[in-house]
Amino acid sequence: MNLVKYIERLPKAELHLHIEGSFEPELMFRIAERNNIQLKFRSVESLREAYHFTQLQDFLDLYYAGTSVLIYEQDFYDLTWDYLIKAKANNIVHTEIMFDPQAHTTRGVPFETVIKGICRALNDGKEKLGISSELIMSFLRHLSEEDAFKTLEESLPYREMITAVGLDSSERGNPPEKFGRVFAKAREYGFFTVAHAGEEGPPENIWGALDLLNVSRIDHGNSSMLDNKLIEKLIERQIPLTICPLSNLRLKVVNDLSSHPLKTMLHKGLRVTVNSDDPAYFGGYINDNFVAIASALSLSKEEIGQLVQNSFHASFLPESTRQKYLHLLDDFINLEIR
Ligand code: ADE
Ligand code: ZN
Numbered sequence: 001m002n003l004v005k006y007i008e009r010l011p012k013a014e015l016h017l018h019i020e021g022s023f024e025p026e027l028m029f030r031i032a033e034r035n036n037i038q039l040k041f042r043s044v045e046s047l048r049e050a051y052h053f054t055q056l057q058d059f060l061d062l063y064y065a066g067t068s069v070l071i072y073e074q075d076f077y078d079l080t081w082d083y084l085i086k087a088k089a090n091n092i093v094h095t096e097i098m099f100d101p102q103a104h105t106t107r108g109v110p111f112e113t114v115i116k117g118i119c120r121a122l123n124d125g126k127e128k129l130g131i132s133s134e135l136i137m138s139f140l141r142h143l144s145e146e147d148a149f150k151t152l153e154e155s156l157p158y159r160e161m162i163t164a165v166g167l168d169s170s171e172r173g174n175p176p177e178k179f180g181r182v183f184a185k186a187r188e189y190g191f192f193t194v195a196h197a198g199e200e201g202p203p204e205n206i207w208g209a210l211d212l213l214n215v216s217r218i219d220h221g222n223s224s225m226l227d228n229k230l231i232e233k234l235i236e237r238q239i240p241l242t243i244c245p246l247s248n249l250r251l252k253v254v255n256d257l258s259s260h261p262l263k264t265m266l267h268k269g270l271r272v273t274v275n276s277d278d279p280a281y282f283g284g285y286i287n288d289n290f291v292a293i294a295s296a297l298s299l300s301k302e303e304i305g306q307l308v309q310n311s312f313h314a315s316f317l318p319e320s321t322r323q324k325y326l327h328l329l330d331d332f333i334n335l336e337i338r
Contacts, residue, residue: 001336006301007290011328013094013311014087014275014286016219016242018138018168019118020067020100021278022083031078032069040065051281056200056251057170059281067103076117084125086279090287093325094315096134097122098166101151102143111154119161134316136194138166139182141174148182156189163316164192166219167209171201176208183213192216192316194242198223199253203230210239217242217314222253224270225261235269240314244277245293246284257296266303273311305333 001009025044032039041047053059070076080097087095097118104114118135125131137155139148155162165186167179176195183193195209199220206224209215210233221241224230234241243262248254254261265272274293279285284292294304312325 003294003301003304004291006336007294007304008287009091010304010308010332011091011093011325012286012308013096013273013315013317013325014092015096015217015240015273015311015314016098016244016275016277017083017095018063018098018100018278019080019083020070020103021063021282022086022280023066023079024082024280027078027082028066028069031075035069035071035075037069037071039069051250051283053251056172059251059278060169063278063281064103067100068107070104071109071113073113073117073120076114077121080118080121081124084121084129084131086285087125087131088129090285092131092286093328094132094312094317094321096136096163096316098136098138098168100138100140100168101154102140102147105151105154106143111151111158115155115158115161119158132317132321134163135161136164136166137162137191138168139179140169141167141178141196142170145178145182148179149185152182152186152189159189162191164194164216166193167195167197167213168219169196171196171199171205175201175205176213180212187214194219196220199248199251203227206230206234210237215239216316220244220248220253222248222261225265231268231270234271238271238313240271240273240310241265242275242314243272244275244282245289245296246279246282247277249292250282257292260293260297262293263297263299263303266306271310271314272307273314274307275311301333301337305329305337 025047122133193215195215196219197205197209203223217240219242276286
């Protein structure tokens with residue numbers, strides 16, 4: 001089996017996916033029309049042409065503008081279902097998706113509308129597509145601590161639907177310590193914690209996410225490579241890093257994929273995983289990410305298998321389900337390369 005087919009057929013887990021970042025222009029225009037909202041762009045093509053970013057903030061401006069058409073529960077259902085169909089086509093058997101409630105509640109859309117639409121689709125994903133999932137509620141770090149606390153309280157009636165809290169949006173100028181108290185409260189409520197760190201920001205933000213936010217994994221974590229002590233700690237604690245190759249390329253975190261640190265990270269013993277982040281904006285879903293990075297770094301089938309195995313180990317799955325998936329994966333790899 002050639003490498004592309006091998007990647008396509010591997011049963012995979014995705015751990016770093018913003019549901020709002022899976023909003024394809026076609027669906028965005030369809031929902032805008034039915035909700036009588038005028039987008040700033042005249043067509044799907046002109047919107048896609050705007051997807052040229054020189055840094056994270058360029059992307060975030062378009063990403064938040066795109067969310068403005070999402071008003072009703074059905075809109076959030078359609079957004080999530082659209083991703084799940086893509087996930088199925090990519091042979092994703094388990095996904096942990098992030099959502100940004102504040103991108104909607106700040107526009108007057110009730111928290112309940114957002115979460116009910118997303119969760120109805122996730123339940124259908126389990127029943128009709130056989131995809132298991134966990135939900136991660138991310139706080140927007142460019143907003144205040146007070147706003148994050150308010151969002152945390154709003155989420156409590158839906159506590160059972162949410163596995164973890166996270167931290168995303170503009171990393172520069174918004175270090176993890178801004179949210180130390182919110183994350184402490186979230187842990188008291190029993191949420192796991194994750195955070196974007198070391199995407200555009202320095203290794204200090206990764207230290208902060210570990211020491212102050214007590215995260216069980218780091219989203220991105222690219223700048224860890226600048227700090228040997230940090231690398232040692234991440235290896236020793238086997239803290240997963242959710243790496244997003246095409247996102248890193250499109251947001252200029254790396255100049256080209258051949259200079260991406262993923263392979264070096266893997267060989268050092270870091271628990272790295274491959275994910276798509278915001279696939280509608282960055283030109284590819286999880287298989288595209290694997291194919292692009294495997295080609296740029298000449299990854300072997302063994303290395304790709306290890307990356308996929310890492311994702312299941314790094315997931316929030318209950319142990320019995322994790323083992324079930326790991327066996328499924330092992331069987332596939334054994335058949336293919338051993
Ligand atoms: N929100 C959606 N995608 C993001 C990214 N790559 N970094 C920070 N915040 C985000
Ligand atoms: Zn992200």
